[in-house]
């Protein structure tokens with residue numbers, strides 16, 4: 001009989017403890033993000049695929065086609081091209097392609113750029129059925145971003 005009552009007391013204590021924890025958590029602020037209905041804000045150091053940075057006023061790429069990022073990439077992910085600027089010095093970027101299937105997000109390209117022309121994007125939810133979808137035209141991407149701003 002003693003065992004019977006002690007089981008009831010132990011069970012009741014455990015039930016009350018559980019209910020107290022449930023009640024305490026119920027009144028705490030909600031921290032779970034309701035993805036995909038809520039879009040999470042990535043932290044400043046988050047590394048998505050690389051992207052080109054455009055001039056704040058004109059939107060034109062800051063890239064001067066020096067090729068440092070291409071040479072710095074250990075995985076041969078970057079190919080780019082440029083042409084001589086009309087009536088000016090230097091080159092204008094005409095294509096910038098990233099093969100994201102090979103990228104390890106090591107950051108060598110971003111670190112090698114001395115012209116504030118390259119950074120990590122905040123894209124976190126890339127998915128696709130074909131790996132060719134991850135060969136990215138970053139110049140076109142920058143142009144689309146510029147169009148969205150206007």
Ligand code: SF4
Nearest residue numbers: 063064066067069113
């Ligand atoms: S290192 Fe910078 S400026 Fe040079 S080609 Fe790469 S993105 Fe352009």
Ligand code: SF4
Nearest residue numbers: 073103104106107109
């Ligand atoms: S992050 Fe690294 S692997 Fe990716 S493109 Fe840049 S240098 Fe290449």
